[in-house]
Amino acid sequence: MDNWKTSARAFWAAFAPPTFWLVAFFIIPLSLIWLYSFSSKTGIIDTTLDWNLNQYARALEPLYLGIFWKSIWMAAATTFISLVVAFPVAIAIVFAKPNVRMWLLLLIILPFWTNLLIRTYALIAVLRTNGFINNGLEWLVVHADWLLSFVGLGDNTLIGPFSPLHLLYNNTAVVFGLVYVHLPFMVLPLYAALDRLDRSYLEASLDLGAGHFRTFFSVVVPLALPGIASGVIITFIPAMGSYLTPDLLGGTDSQMIANVIGNQFKGANNWPFGAALSFLLMYATFFALAIRAFLMRKDGRGTK
Template sequence: MENWKNSARAFWASMLPPTFWLVAFFIIPLSIIWLYSFSSKTGIIETTLDWNLTHYARALEPVYLGIFWKSIWMAAATTAICLVVAFPVAIAIVFAKPTMRMWLLLLVILPFWTNLLIRTYALIAVLRTNGFINNGLDWLVTHADWLLSFVGLGNNMLIGPYQPMALLYNNTAVIFGLVYVHLPFMVLPLYAALDRLDRTYLEASLDLGAGHFRTFFLIVVPLALPGIASGVIITFIPAMGSYLTPDLLGGTDSYMIANVIASQFKQANNWPFGAALSFLLMYATFFALALRAVLMRKEGRGDRR
């Protein structure tokens, strides 16, 4: 530390590049979009900065509030499903052998090595009318007689021709895609929290007569709350602002707020209104992060007492 304090040149040499990058490619572009949200559209692409709140007021109209609430509940459903699925996965990784743990973690982060667009099109190949799921179910129905006779049921069950299910272009497909994309964001913080878990607590709970379910809900879950909170935040926020997944997997009634924002910038050429919508989403994100920080601070103060 003393070397850093005494060497100002080394300090600035290490700080200036990331600071420049942050200011030039993050703060300045966001500031420009923030100014757009208080501007008025005077032409096809022309705007005038007059510091009005018209676009924020328009964003609070029922039609846009409905899209906001729909984005919230779809992100909440995605987060809840990810939490339920990720918890046993994280526990399995933590209690796996050290040699297996590395490979299991690799499988979790492996999707990050593939472009999101490619992964989404792979989901389309799975969910479409003639995709893998419908073709697999069609094969099962087609060969039902042989399968029933194989298990000893004979031909007592009559199964009609298979009708492909509509698995694409609806809200269910969007949530399925969001879970597929954001599941690693829930697994990794849960793994980090459970990996620090003192296993003597589990042994003590089981020795004192608590079953596995009581030990899980009364010991494991409370001790993993920091990981749960981090996983919920970093899953909910990207899911709420997701654009590509609902655009490719959803139908006309599956639009989320990010799709509306993109349409305002691309199709409608209404940058001020799109900027207002995007910053309302950002304000909600900041509120969620501030709320988490307050709750974590209160929890820390309670521990010190």
């Protein structure tokens, strides 16, 4: 292949359009929002760029720090649950027959073909008071009571009336929704890491007397660490910045930091404060990525 210096026109023809797109529609708008974070609101819609840190100081008040911490622990809970659920799923896909593996991967990717809003409303239909879960539990209670009465062990009042479970508009619903949305982001990196696993290590571990659990924690998990790290990062970061899921599934005390940012830009019309909150979230994202890069380098990966 010719060096790019000898075919500069072809290089710039391929390089210029994506660079222009990145600068015009990402870097410049993001830079404007960054400038807003150092501005002051002087009217209902007016702002002045006076290079102050007042918006960042306000963002560090206990109220907003509490929302930040809530977002962090909800994203951490989402990531942990996704990891626990995704690991056996990824292992099952890896050890499945090749023709079955293709269909299993398709089932994992299939949710991406549906709009997130539609999937969230479908989840609401499952979790609401008159939803599928409560209706199913009510059916079980009614028929269990009838069955006990039929065999002479009850009088249709043994179990009692069914009280619907409150599954929506709380923190649990938000975490469940976040796991529902982000689970594929954990499965795919784990599958990619486990698919490259040398199965002779597993056979050697079992032949040397280690049980399945010890083999899993002593062999499989360490060899899958790159996939675990990638899955944790690409699950935790989007979960912490989620807006739609807590907005539709959460209650008044279930707002995450993205909801507060959205309210500042739309409801309160306070762009400087919304920009400061946005960039604090971005700084936290960069910090998480830096920690991952440091750990990977310390572990000897990514140095070549």
